[in-house]
Amino acid sequence: MIKIGDSSSKNAELDLSTRIAGVTFKNPIVMASGTFGFGKEYAKYYDVNELGGISGKGLTLQAKAGNQGTRVYETASGMLNSVGLENPGVSAFLEKECAYWETLDTARIVNLGGNTFEDYVTGAELIQKDADARGSKAVDMIELNISCPNVKEGGIAFGIRTCDARELVRAVRRATSLPLSVKLSPNAEDIADMALMCQEEGADAVSLINTISGMKIDVRRRRSVFNNLYAGLSGPAIKPIALRMVHQVAKRVDIPVIGMGGISSATDIVEFIMAGAAVVQVGTYNFMNMRAGQDLLRGLREFMIEENIASLDEIRGIV
Amino acid sequence: MGTVISNERLADNVYHLRVSGDYGGETGQFYMLRAWGAYPVLSRPLSIHQVEDDGIEFLYHVVGEGTELFSQLTPGDSINLEGPFGSGFPAVTGRVALVGGGIGIAPLLYCAREIPGCDVYLGFSREPFRTEEFRPYAAKLTVDVGGLILDNVDFAEYDHIFVCGPHPMLKAAQLKGIAAATSGSPVNVYLSLENRMACGIGACLVCSVSCKDGQRKACADGPVFLAEEVVFHD
Ligand SMILES: Cc1cc2nc3c(=O)[nH]c(=O)nc-3n(C[C@H](O)[C@H](O)[C@H](O)COP(=O)(O)OP(=O)(O)OC[C@H]3O[C@@H](n4cnc5c(N)ncnc54)[C@H](O)[C@@H]3O)c2cc1C
Numbered sequence: 001m002i003k004i005g006d007s008s009s010k011n012a013e014l015d016l017s018t019r020i021a022g023v024t025f026k027n028p029i030v031m032a033s034g035t036f037g038f039g040k041e042y043a044k045y046y047d048v049n050e051l052g053g054i055s056g057k058g059l060t061l062q063a064k065a066g067n068q069g070t071r072v073y074e075t076a077s078g079m080l081n082s083v084g085l086e087n088p089g090v091s092a093f094l095e096k097e098c099a100y101w102e103t104l105d106t107a108r109i110v111n112l113g114g115n116t117f118e119d120y121v122t123g124a125e126l127i128q129k130d131a132d133a134r135g136s137k138a139v140d141m142i143e144l145n146i147s148c149p150n151v152k153e154g155g156i157a158f159g160i161r162t163c164d165a166r167e168l169v170r171a172v173r174r175a176t177s178l179p180l181s182v183k184l185s186p187n188a189e190d191i192a193d194m195a196l197m198c199q200e201e202g203a204d205a206v207s208l209i210n211t212i213s214g215m216k217i218d219v220r221r222r223r224s225v226f227n228n229l230y231a232g233l234s235g236p237a238i239k240p241i242a243l244r245m246v247h248q249v250a251k252r253v254d255i256p257v258i259g260m261g262g263i264s265s266a267t268d269i270v271e272f273i274m275a276g277a278a279v280v281q282v283g284t285y286n287f288m289n290m291r292a293g294q295d296l297l298r299g300l301r302e303f304m305i306e307e308n309i310a311s312l313d314e315i316r317g318i319v
Numbered sequence: 320m321g322t323v324i325s326n327e328r329l330a331d332n333v334y335h336l337r338v339s340g341d342y343g344g345e346t347g348q349f350y351m352l353r354a355w356g357a358y359p360v361l362s363r364p365l366s367i368h369q370v371e372d373d374g375i376e377f378l379y380h381v382v383g384e385g386t387e388l389f390s391q392l393t394p395g396d397s398i399n400l401e402g403p404f405g406s407g408f409p410a411v412t413g414r415v416a417l418v419g420g421g422i423g424i425a426p427l428l429y430c431a432r433e434i435p436g437c438d439v440y441l442g443f444s445r446e447p448f449r450t451e452e453f454r455p456y457a458a459k460l461t462v463d464v465g466g467l468i469l470d471n472v473d474f475a476e477y478d479h480i481f482v483c484g485p486h487p488m489l490k491a492a493q494l495k496g497i498a499a500a501t502s503g504s505p506v507n508v509y510l511s512l513e514n515r516m517a518c519g520i521g522a523c524l525v526c527s528v529s530c531k532d533g534q535r536k537a538c539a540d541g542p543v544f545l546a547e548e549v550v551f552h553d
């Protein structure tokens with residue numbers, strides 16, 4: 001069994017690293033927004049510095065209490081969530097959590113959501129100001145979430161039509177010089193178009209996919225189990241769709257693609273890399289395996305050795 | 320990874336699971352259990368029923384796919400346990416009552432053992448189970464079948480009341496606690512909440528509980544909450 005950080009000669013030859021807009025990801029395993037908090041909770045169970053990166057819980061300008069009622073429902077090989085972007089707000093994050101992020105040795109991504117156009121832009125400005133003050137020691141990248149299906153205003157509304165999203169991406173791009181990835185919705189009218197637009201507006205990368213809008217009905221109570229009717233589907237159930245979308249987008253754009261959706265094994269990661277992803281994110285699998293990061297990394301190394309792959313660049317986008 | 324010592328059926332759809340391994344925890348805490356590979360996707364939270372030197376025990380009700388899979392476990396099978404998680408019942412002194420409804424008695428046996436001289440109230444809609452195990456620890460043991468167990472509890476008699484049971488029972492306990500306090504008998508009522516969970520450790524926010532001071536996490540700040548702090552929306 002190969003240990004993480006094992007410096008045996010064979011292991012040392014493996015190159016799992018990638019750079020996106022000047023940010024180094026020491027391996028392609030990044031924890032997905034909303035499933036990993038800000039990393040602290042999982043840090044009690046393994047060294048999160050072994051990860052390629054962490055995308056923090058989605059932030060909005062003002063703190064949000066999130067949705068009432070049932071927030072999670074399990075489905076066949078997946079789960080629906082209706083958290084509704086509960087979060088402490090950008091300022092509270094910068095004041096309280098960023099000090100922890102300064103101590104981390106992994107790529108740190110702020111996932112930024114919003115209700116209104118102004119929310120997003122002001123949020124990005126605050127993050128930029130803070131980064132300037134700290135000398136960028138705590139945030140390496142902003143991931144602009146225009147795709148949350150669980151908030152009524154903003155969120156998904158921006159993520160569906162390319163023309164609605166364009167102004168927003170442009171304004172946020174102006175508001176920050178930090179590396180910027182735009183997180184796309186699988187519910188977009190045309191996800192490749194959307195990605196191309198992000199590239200045109202100066203985004204450094206695109207992240208995809210966010211959860212797919214879904215539903216569950218309680219037949220005895222004759223109502224949706226969710227107060228918001230619909231909720232976001234994630235987990236292995238969505239992997240084929242996510243993989244297809246990552247492949248489509250990677251073929252269309254020149255900027256890196258951060259791929260995710262249902263990844264729950266090392267070979268799932270390899271599939272996304274072969275479809276063209278620069279790095280991947282892992283969400284729901286954290287709930288299936290508390291030491292997901294550690295186990296996936298070990299599995300990925302084993303796969304590379306088995307298949308005689310020295311660098312992930314050898315297989316990136318080969319399909 | 321733990322090993323199943325026994326998995327005994329106690330009543331209709333109620334099982335007592337004993338797992339060997341180095342598993343500890345405080346009263347009211349819980350574990351996330353998984354007796355399968357990838358599917359079902361989520362692990363299932365179960366309260367600590369009892370901690371023994373050589374392992375840990377759970378008491379569970381079969382309600383769906385996951386607990387159905389638990390019920391099929393036989394001695395020697397392995398099962399994945401993560402935990403202990405959450406903050407359980409507080410350490411208290413004074414007059415204490417433990418009130419459990421149905422499978423809600425699960426976390427209370429360990430409490431009874433840790434709080435000698437407490438009064439124990441156990442309510443069941445049909446067949447009672449595990450009631451005799453409480454007897455050695457309880458100053459007074461009240462078992463009720465078919466009624467509302469809370470009707471037997473005089474809130475004015477106690478300093479602390481720990482409640483675990485179905486949702487309507489928790490809400491009723493909150494109201495009785497408030498009523499006792501307003502009539503001059505302040506009592507700390509603690510509720511153990513069973514919100515649906517995914518991560519179990521405070522990272523995903525699917526288990527959020529509305530409290531007077533804002534949103535808290537059932538898995539990390541609870542599952543035990545002071546009743547007066549909880550805001551029930553339904
Ligand atoms: C902190 C805590 C402690 C618990 N302790 C016990 C215990 O000691 N004994 C016991 O029998 N039950 C306990 N429960 C409830 C138990 O977790 C559920 O009955 C169980 O998860 C149902 O799983 P299932 O697959 O059989 O049901 P399904 O209905 O098939 O499950 C589908 C999903 O809903 C969730 N779910 C369903 N019912 C509940 C519920 N009542 N509470 C929370 N999540 C639910 C499941 O975890 C799963 O994710 C506890 C719950 C929590 C949160």
Ligand SMILES: Cc1cc2nc3c(=O)[nH]c(=O)nc-3n(C[C@H](O)[C@H](O)[C@H](O)COP(=O)(O)O)c2cc1C
Nearest residue numbers: 032033034058081145209210234235261262283284
């Ligand atoms: C409980 C939960 C909360 C999430 N919260 C966010 C969020 O705040 N911001 C965001 O961009 N995506 C959020 N997501 C989406 C994930 O980051 C990811 O895009 C999606 O779950 C697909 O990946 P997976 O199948 O590996 O989970 C959330 C997903 C889950 C399951």
Ligand code: FES
Nearest residue numbers: 517519523524538
């Ligand atoms: S279950 Fe994830 S925060 Fe409580």
